[in-house]
Amino acid sequence: MRITHRLAAATAATAALVAAGTGSAMADTASPGIIGGSSGSSPYIVQLVFGQSGGTYGCTGEAISSQWVLTAKHCIDGTNWMDVYYSNSVTNPGTPVAADRVVGSPSGDVALVHLSTAKSVSSYAPLASSYTARAGDTGTIWGYGLTAGGAQPTHLNKATVNVVGSSRDAYGGTAVHVKGQDGASNHGDSGGPLFVNGVIVGVCSTGDVADPGSDIHAGSNYANLTASRSWIRSTAGV
Template sequence: MKTAKILVTAAASAALLAPMLSGPAAQAAAAREVHHQEKPAPVGDGTFSRDIAGGATSTVSAAPFVAQVSFDSAGTNVGCTGSQIAASWVITAKHCNATSLRSVRLGTSYLGTGGAVRSVAGRYPAPAGDVLLLKLSTPYYGAYVGLSNAFPATGTAASVYGWGDQSEGSGSMSYYLKSAAVSVIWQGLDNYGGPSVRTRSQSGHTLSGDSGGPLIVNGKLAGVLSSSDILPARNPANFTAYYNDHASVARNLAWITSVSGVQGS
């Protein structure tokens, strides 16, 4: 079994590792990687793919709700991905909840530039599950993604989005928003032992920096990226053997609604 790489700083590691020390959640995560980095990554590291482990470049018009979660006030030290669910609310992964999380950048296709930056006024971690709600200091009236109230069926086609690393271990996030196709496999466990939507990568694979990014099923947010299989040293030719766990939106929906007022459908 492969060893997981936990890409969190000391400030966040205690909160992340505590629920992973024993039980089925620890076993399920043993060969998985948490996709959170707080240091700004250089663009264009010379790896053979400009896109994250395959996938394809995209634009914010294809997913106008996708957000960059940044560990500085300027919105340039991007370390996680998120989704806007209302004018004042963004959802991401709980393991991104470091004390240095400061701002969110919205409405842009490009890493650390363009769009609009909003300070984070409040952070609300889910009591169970790898889900974090961010309340913006001032509203951003963009396009919001709807929340799915149903767990997707096995075999359902889905999409993921993010600006994560361009290849395993490169430490270089993509300047361009990326997308990849995945398929729903079954229910699994996220990094906090909560229910996850487990998917299998089809055209690309999520890596560091994609934590908290959206799993889109039938146009709605079905999951928040928690962890993924660690890839071999070089990007593989295909991605059908690699798995991802996304904290389930449907299973956390009652809590999400109680905090943000946003309901599912």
């Protein structure tokens, strides 16, 4: 049986975001980062900073419309405020948009964040209609989490992963089990996307080990969006 852990952590990068001006009212948990991989840019992969259990945490999310962001459910459970940053820079995140509502899917570690003010971007996250995990598939993961050895990220990162098969997420829902090819998820990447064939099939939920260190081949489990897809449509209209 694999040992799994939620990819969540309070980081110095999160503290820097708070100092830069977080503090609205809403939301929950944390996020993992990318070990290895490379820097990337996206108009819709966002940084989430929120208050939960007496601390401040960070996760990754995907803007699916001008008012809704997709992330992991453990990033919204027990959260009392959340801010959303659209800059791909962690050190210069820009001005946040406050969340005013968060809702969790009835199926697994999937959630939606509603913005208090609409934020338009050049394109929005493309979601798969369904996906069945197939060993041998190749995917791409993105996130704002810790890098190798627990170092703080400065920018959005991405890595190539190999699909191993199906597994379970932090809430017992169906997940896609992946192993890093040139990089792996780490604390701070929770809620970040897994792309297969150009569309998002899952969001980062747990890691196979508590501390992946600098292992670019570490395994993780991405909550499969399939069971939540109709719920996302009915809630966010996407």
